[in-house]
Amino acid sequence: MTPESHAPTSTDDDLRPGPPPGCPAHGLGPGGLHRLHEAEDLGALYEQLREQHGPVAPVLLHDDVPMWIVLGHAENLHMVRSPSQYCRDSRIWTPLREGLVKPDHPLMPHIAWQPIASHAEGDEHKRLRGAVMGAISTIDFRSLRRYINRSTQVIVNRFCEAGEADLVSQFTEHLPMAVMCEILGMPDEYDDRLVEAARDALKGTETAIASHSYVMEALGRLTATRRAQPEEDLASYLITHPARLSDDEVREHLRLVLFAAYEATTNLLSNVLLTVLIDPRFRAQLNGGQMTVPEAVEQSLWNEPPFSTVFAYFAKQETELGGQRIRRGDGLLFAPLPANVDPRVRPDLKASMQGNRSHLAFGGGPHECPGQDIGRSIADVGVDALLMRLPDVELDCDEEELRWTASIASRHLVELPVQFAPKPPQDVQEVPNHKPVAAQPSDWQIGNAQPQAAPAAAQPQPVRPQPQPAAAQPQPDPVQVRPQPVPGQPAVAEPPRRKGVWQRFLSWWRGY
Numbered sequence: 001m002t003p004e005s006h007a008p009t010s011t012d013d014d015l016r017p018g019p020p021p022g023c024p025a026h027g028l029g030p031g032g033l034h035r036l037h038e039a040e041d042l043g044a045l046y047e048q049l050r051e052q053h054g055p056v057a058p059v060l061l062h063d064d065v066p067m068w069i070v071l072g073h074a075e076n077l078h079m080v081r082s083p084s085q086y087c088r089d090s091r092i093w094t095p096l097r098e099g100l101v102k103p104d105h106p107l108m109p110h111i112a113w114q115p116i117a118s119h120a121e122g123d124e125h126k127r128l129r130g131a132v133m134g135a136i137s138t139i140d141f142r143s144l145r146r147y148i149n150r151s152t153q154v155i156v157n158r159f160c161e162a163g164e165a166d167l168v169s170q171f172t173e174h175l176p177m178a179v180m181c182e183i184l185g186m187p188d189e190y191d192d193r194l195v196e197a198a199r200d201a202l203k204g205t206e207t208a209i210a211s212h213s214y215v216m217e218a219l220g221r222l223t224a225t226r227r228a229q230p231e232e233d234l235a236s237y238l239i240t241h242p243a244r245l246s247d248d249e250v251r252e253h254l255r256l257v258l259f260a261a262y263e264a265t266t267n268l269l270s271n272v273l274l275t276v277l278i279d280p281r282f283r284a285q286l287n288g289g290q291m292t293v294p295e296a297v298e299q300s301l302w303n304e305p306p307f308s309t310v311f312a313y314f315a316k317q318e319t320e321l322g323g324q325r326i327r328r329g330d331g332l333l334f335a336p337l338p339a340n341v342d343p344r345v346r347p348d349l350k351a352s353m354q355g356n357r358s359h360l361a362f363g364g365g366p367h368e369c370p371g372q373d374i375g376r377s378i379a380d381v382g383v384d385a386l387l388m389r390l391p392d393v394e395l396d397c398d399e400e401e402l403r404w405t406a407s408i409a410s411r412h413l414v415e416l417p418v419q420f421a422p423k424p425p426q427d428v429q430e431v432p433n434h435k436p437v438a439a440q441p442s443d444w445q446i447g448n449a450q451p452q453a454a455p456a457a458a459q460p461q462p463v464r465p466q467p468q469p470a471a472a473q474p475q476p477d478p479v480q481v482r483p484q485p486v487p488g489q490p491a492v493a494e495p496p497r498r499k500g501v502w503q504r505f506l507s508w509w510r511g512y
Contacts, residue, residue: 029060036069036408037062037106042308046071046338055342056322056332061408062106065095068324068332069309073342073360075322076334079313080365086313086332088119088367093314094329110311110409111331116252118367125366127243132253133370135237139183141373145381151178152385153428160389163422164396166415167386172269173199175382176262183374184254185233186222194218202263203405219254223247257371263410264306265375270413271304272297272383274402277395277418286387293384295354297376302346302353305361306375307410308337333408336360388432393420 029035036059039045046069049057055072070076079086090113095101101108113119117128155174159165173195181190193214200211222235227247230236234257238250245253276283276296285291291299315330326332339360341349353359362369369375387393396417403414426432 029064031058033058033060033066035060035062035064036067042406042408042411043337046335050338054323056324056326058324059333063100063102065100065105066331067312068321068326068330069335069338070322070332071335071338071342072322073339073345076336076339076360077364079321079332080334080363080367083121083366085316085319087121087316088313089113089121090119090312090314090331092316092329093312093331094327095331097329107311107408114252115249116256118256128245128249128253129366129370131238131241131243131245132257134241134243135234136370136374138232138237139234139374141377144179144183144374145377147182148175148179148378148381149385149432150428151175151182152382153389153426153430153432154178156386156389156432157425157428160423160425164417164419166417167273168270168413168416171382171386172266172273172413172416175269176265176378179374179378180258180261183234184219184222184258185226185231185235186218189218189222198259198262202259215258216251216255219251219258222254223251260369261371261374264369265378267304267306267410267412268297268300268375268379269382270416271306272300272379273386274413274416275300275303276383276387277393277416278399291354293387294376294380297379297383298357298359299353301361302340302356302359303349304411305336305340305359307361308335309408310334310336310363311409334360334363336363385432389423389426390418390420393418 034045034049036042036045049059049069050071055075056068056070059067059069061067070079090096090111093101093111096111101111105111115128117125117132120128152175155171155178159170165171177195177198178187178190181187181194197211197214201208201215223239224247226233226235226239227250230240235250235254238245238253276286282291282296282299286293286296311333313332313334315326315328315332318328319326321332336359340346345358346353362372362375396419402416405412405414
């Protein structure tokens with residue numbers, strides 16, 4: 001995959017014991033190349049590689065399989081936008097063809113070729129991606145945002161009275177799954193078991209295969225049901241699309257959409273909420289109106305993209321990228337995390353990126369994420385609704401105590417403990433709010449006399465002269481008369497004013 005100086009060899013030096021953990025040389029493989037999977041801090045390693053090799057650097061994967069990682073923003077864009085030079089078909093990958101990548105390699109589930117749009121090329125790619133894009137284009141995002149609001153209400157109602165919660169396990173891991181099940185057409189399948197199975201399958205644990213099978217069985221049932229009786233959902237549109245996808249193709253693309261959207265949106269939600277909780281300036285901008293929730297989401301996509309790297313692109317011909325000689329069959333990692341902090345596009349990482357969507361969180365080119373607007377909607381509406389319900393939410397631990405599970409592909413927050421004043425459950429059809437518990441009503445009702453305190457002693461009232469009737473005068477329109485408060489009587493509430501254009505637009509945008 002790499003030039004000769006980077007190719008694995010079998011010299012005596014390779015047979016010597018490796019350096020112990022903590023040694024500066026720890027994590028190095030043949031040729032002095034860094035093993036990505038052994039790095040304790042991938043962000044720091046990316047900057048070290050950038051300094052040593054430039055925007056494209058040679059690295060090693062598990063079993064010392066060689067690979068390039070693309071660190072530069074411009075270089076990543078060039079790679080994903082040049083289908084004549086790079087593709088997603090791993091069958092041309094030289095280490096795989098030469099037997100260096102075993103069938104049980106930890107990254108094979110990500111890299112192995114599959115008959116899905118993200119791995120296809122040419123006419124086949126147009127056919128498969130056209131079906132996916134066509135199905136997604138049928139989504140009514142107005143209705144979707146309303147559903148996200150209701151789902152957020154349901155989920156927050158589960159823990160709002162406790163005054164504390166773990167926003168990862170109780171919110172960010174649940175909301176995307178609830179919404180995606182609705183979009184795909186299987187809302188009845190959404191439950192804690194499905195969430196646990198999806199998380200387990202993505203973690204790659206010993207039970208990951210069984211968990212993956214559980215999810216695939218649900219998608220298989222959905223495919224069979226919609227093949228027999230299509231409805232208004234994404235699965236049905238995939239089945240009825242003119243591309244004529246087979247049941248296997250439908251099921252595989254449902255899996256792709258479900259897992260990719262679920263993992264990416266879960267990470268995005270966690271990252272946005274964490275930033276709100278630990279960055280006072282960020283929260284002040286959000287609360288003060290200098291930043292909207294969608295702008296906060298875009299800022300998070302710059303700073304902490306849901307996927308650090310994406311496996312993988314492969315060179316179709318000998319070429320050059322970032323000053324490195326790339327041979328035919330070489331593998332390259334598309335890397336949004338280091339690309340988004342490329343000093344050539346972000347010389348000041350503290351500068352706001354409001355209004356700038358040129359980050360690479362959703363990829364680019366022919367394989368750009370087709371469901372990115374779904375992820376944005378879940379994050380925009382979900383975060384906004386949660387903060388409306390729990391405006392006083394605070395982190396319930398020291399920032400240093402937060403834990404992450406990290407891999408080459410992504411970084412997932414393990415838990416996000418928070419505390420807040422207990423809130424009552426809310427009707428899921430209402431606009432999210434943080435109203436206090438309503439006061440208990442008295443026995444008095446409209447139409448009955450208001451109870452008055454007994455007077456201390458009856459006092460004779462002076463007789464007042466009665467005014468003489470005057471000539472009839474024009475009376476004002478009753479609608480224009482504003483009732484004056486009478487001491488001892490309940491105030492009469494004024495009719496609510498009609499929302500202005502901007503308020504009505506915000507209500508429409510937020511889905512209520």
